Amino acid sequence: MTLITVYFAPGTCSRVPMIALEQAGVHYESRVIAFNANEHRSEEFLKINPAGKVPALVIDDDVLSENIAIATFLDRRFPEAKLLPQTKNEIDRAQILADLSFCSSVLHPFVTRIRLPHYFCSLDNTQANVWELAAKGLELHFQRIEQRFAGSGPWWYGDQWSSVDTYINWVWFRVTGAGFPSDKYPNFAAHNVRMSELPAYKRVMEREAIGQAELETRGLSFSFKPENKSQTVKEDVS
Numbered sequence: 001m002t003l004i005t006v007y008f009a010p011g012t013c014s015r016v017p018m019i020a021l022e023q024a025g026v027h028y029e030s031r032v033i034a035f036n037a038n039e040h041r042s043e044e045f046l047k048i049n050p051a052g053k054v055p056a057l058v059i060d061d062d063v064l065s066e067n068i069a070i071a072t073f074l075d076r077r078f079p080e081a082k083l084l085p086q087t088k089n090e091i092d093r094a095q096i097l098a099d100l101s102f103c104s105s106v107l108h109p110f111v112t113r114i115r116l117p118h119y120f121c122s123l124d125n126t127q128a129n130v131w132e133l134a135a136k137g138l139e140l141h142f143q144r145i146e147q148r149f150a151g152s153g154p155w156w157y158g159d160q161w162s163s164v165d166t167y168i169n170w171v172w173f174r175v176t177g178a179g180f181p182s183d184k185y186p187n188f189a190a191h192n193v194r195m196s197e198l199p200a201y202k203r204v205m206e207r208e209a210i211g212q213a214e215l216e217t218r219g220l221s222f223s224f225k226p227e228n229k230s231q232t233v234k235e236d237v238s
């Protein structure tokens with residue numbers, strides 16, 4: 001039997017492959033990475049993902065990173081789970097890649113700027129400006145997503161849930177949790193409720209909670225408050 005291990009961090013986009021694996025009903029191990037202990041920059045982890053990011057999957061002796069690659073791999077490995085839509089021709093297949101790329105290359109950079117404006121400028125008084133510009137830039141894309149859900153929901157591809165739904169939902173979760181106003185997007189908000197009702201989603205929330213508890217036990221959760229100034233606390237990651 002194939003052994004799959006997912007390297008993840010609570011609240012991050014590692015949620016995308018974990019929900020896919022749950023949807024496929026596949027047994028997998030998960031290992032939490034402590035960003036606050038710089039584990040994502042450790043020699044051991046950089047051997048798994050040289051980019052120092054989650055998610056990363058170890059599949060028997062192979063390693064795979066990058067959500068687009070992982071989502072397409074899992075879909076082909078577990079076709080009966082229908083993690084992405086079945087396609088009849090090359091252009092439809094390419095369109096799914098375009099949608100995954102939209103999440104990874106268009107939406108995700110906005111998430112990082114909205115959650116972590118201090119990654120993009122070091123002057124306190126301009127960080128709010130990074131947030132504002134990113135929030136403004138994201139509006140165009142949220143309007144497109146809102147229209148799509150309003151027109152042909154309940155899922156991104158109509159009747160069928162897919163990993164694109166998880167990815168888009170993760171973006172929603174991250175930016176609305178960082179002050180991005182959600183009131184103009186009722187259909188996107190309803191999609192969030194639908195996602196949160198999926199048994200696969202709930203199981204991943206349980207795994208994330210266990211990972212979070214492990215980080216807290218080790219004094220490495222993002223909410224960890226230092227007792228003295230010699231203990232440094234790094235900020236959350238997107």
Ligand SMILES: N[C@@H](CCC(=O)N[C@@H](CS)C(=O)NCC(=O)O)C(=O)O
Binds near residue numbers: 012053065237
């Ligand atoms: N392009 C990557 C992005 C992965 C990514 O940015 N992951 C974030 C968490 S959501 C991370 O690990 N950040 C840590 C860092 O950049 O130091 C993918 O699609 O998988």
